[in-house]
Amino acid sequence: MNRMRDEYNRRNNTTMFYTISIILGTVVFTYGSVPLYKMICQTTGWGGQPVRAHGADSATDLDLASRLVPVTDAKRIRVTFSASVSDVLPWKFTPQQREVRVLPGETALAFYTATNNSPHDIIGVATYSVTPAQVAPYFSKIQCFCFEEQRLNAGETVDMPVFFYLDPDLLTDLNMKGVETVTLSYTFFKAKYDDNGIMKGIPSA
Template sequence: MPSVSARTTRGLRTASQNTRPSMEQMRKPFAQKNANTAYYTLSIIIATVALSYGSVPLYKTICQQTGWGGTPIKSAAHAGPLTDDDDVAARLTPVTSSRRLRITFAGSTSDILPWKFTPQQREVRVLPGETALAFYTATNNSKDEDIIGVATYSVTPAQVAPYFSKIQCFCFEEQRLNKGETVDMPVFFYIDPDFLKDPTMRNIDTITLNYTFFKAKYDKDGHLTPMPMPY
């Protein structure tokens, strides 16, 4: 018959075995930590790819929403959600008591783009809150190559940009012109009536809208690379 001390020793050994964590239990925290690290790394990779893919639209959105760098703000219509271009125009009311503003137009191309790009009109005069339509003409002078171009735009004086709203334009979009082809490109815009409430705009009577066309460039994955910033 086992002694009391022997039974006690076996009991303690059994209790120790029952309370000792199994190898599976010991591995579980490390497996969870490794999984979390993998998820974090994967999220960084996905975010990097997304930013690379979306760099052009992201840049476009920032500029249009903030008026950064002399880039006109894209209209969101001051009353209610934007549904279509006609709704934006319908909501506007020209400030007839205001002076008319002189809007001049300029156009240019980068050195490596064999296009001719010019405004069809030298200037228009508009009231704040009044919509206006202008046109540019682009011609691909290449005799043997269809070319895709992308335009950036800016406004001078630069401080006017937050009040220069585009309803419709061809900027930041890929424009493909066949060899020798000529196309007309419309710009539909207005000057925000809040322009009149800004004391820093008091002495500004002339605003210039400038477009520059660049030859489209693509990365190794076929995504459009960002165009130079307007200045």
């Protein structure tokens, strides 16, 4: 009888341990999901996310500079821009230009405009993607407002720059054959925080 009771207690303790571990793991993942999601997507291009510019965070910019040489004998690629906001965010968010045409290795600067139409100050966070998906590993941003908190005062309008280039390596990728148009899409969400002021996970509508 004692052996059965000990076994029963051991199983209960084990179950409780796993349950607590899962709960704690979920909480940690939720709080860390934004920077984790940002890091994975920018490094790998996963999910159509543009990658961080090669060499942008290194001690020297030699690698980056070597890639920022326009391939003049290549065909220009048409880059179009798209913008949207979640249903709960009372902002107007639009690209200032419909498209640009760039050579691989050529830098380009584009702008988006956001206006807070509400009578209250609001903090928003933007996510982004590139289509078609196979372009994502070659779409490198040098400067971008994505994943950063953007606070707009009531009625305020701001311009947000995107400085990017298409990595010349795309010219040797067979999956890029026939790709002539790329679309960069941004969606703004209302930032949500917990009681400690920490952003709660990846923003959602």
